[in-house]
Amino acid sequence: MKAIHSFGAGDVRLVTVPDPAPSEGQVLIQITATGICGSDKWMWRHPEPVTWIIGHEVAGRVIALGPGVTRLRVGQRVAVNNVGGCGHCPACRAGDFILCPQWDGSLDINGGYAELVAAWERNCLPVPDDLDDEAACLIFDNFGTPYGALERGEVRHGDDVLITGLGPIGMAAVILAKLRGAYVIAADPLPYRRDFALRLGADAALPPDEQLPDAVRDLTSGLGVRVALECSGKSSAYPLALSSLRVGGTLVSVGEGAQITLRPSDQIIRRTLRIQGSWYSGMHQGRQVMELMRTRQIDPHVLVTHRGSLEELPAIYRTVCEVEQGVMKAVIFPVK
Ligand SMILES: [Zn+2]
Ligand SMILES: [Zn+2]
Secondary structure (H helix, E strand, O other), X not given: OEEEEEOOOOXXXXXXXXXXXXXXXXXXXXXXXXXXOOOHHHHHOOOOOOOOOOOOOEEEEEEEEOOOOOOOOOOOEEEEOOXXXXXXXXXXXXXXXXXXXXXXXXXXXXXXXXXXXXXXXXXXXEOOOXXXXXXXXXXXXXXHHHHHHHHHOOOOOOOEEEEEOOOHHHXXXXXXXXXXXXEEXXXXXXXHXXXXXXXXXXOEEEOOOOOHHHHHHHHOOOOOEEEEEEOOOXXXXXXXXXXXXXXXXXXEEOOOOOOOOOOHHHHOXXXXXXXXXXXXXXXXHHHHHHHHHHXXXXXXXXXXXEEEOOOOHHHXXXXXXXXXXXXXXXXXXXXX
């Protein structure tokens, strides 16, 4: 099959590799749509060759069944949950692979930048005919991640929410928080992204500078927001998000890569704040996101600014990683 291989920082090329074979409990999927995730930027900058095929936002069609597959059939369209759990603990039985106590990444399903991928049957969500491939590949990560974060922050109608970091995840959080009936303040250094968020329904969009907490208070009758979703992964966003919370509020930590110094007494304890981690999504959350897409309550396509073939992937990947203006989400369609 054709696949993209990384040969070092900024050097990815289309190569031919052996087709993957589905092992026990796996199906072979012909990839029809595959997203380029913000976290794939780490692989773009990785100085050494990446030994696996990058890409973890896969939708496709089942073309072969491995031994022991009972539920899926050949021809079925699926969206793939990329986090691999042990498959038999209580969390995995519930489809919450992110909560599997044995998770170590070794069973994760990567390899989205290719024509074919083998995936655990338990990680495949059947997709109905009235949902297109582009939407399907955005279920578990691009929309599932912020969906889970808003659930864990218990964001409800009438809440005030601050979303820091307006990449595709933060932008999907804006869409989903508005759907929940929240008042949404979006923050990002880039005017392009702030304008994008306003077009998607954000009530205000601000730069994440030291005035942010005061500006947030001005917009919330002096209280601050009840929930902040940190989606930028930038260390500087944490003190701003914590100071923007009202007493008793919750910071949901979503964007990866930050390193922070915390003064618990001032920043957390005496303000009775909660910091809640939230990673990716489970099968149940994916099903709920799919239903929101299928019933047109959310439109995932509004995020997609770049589309192309596997041959065009290296150039689009470069654009996503090195250009900020005019770029939001990219989706690749490996099947011609
Ligand atoms: Zn991702
Ligand atoms: Zn498990």
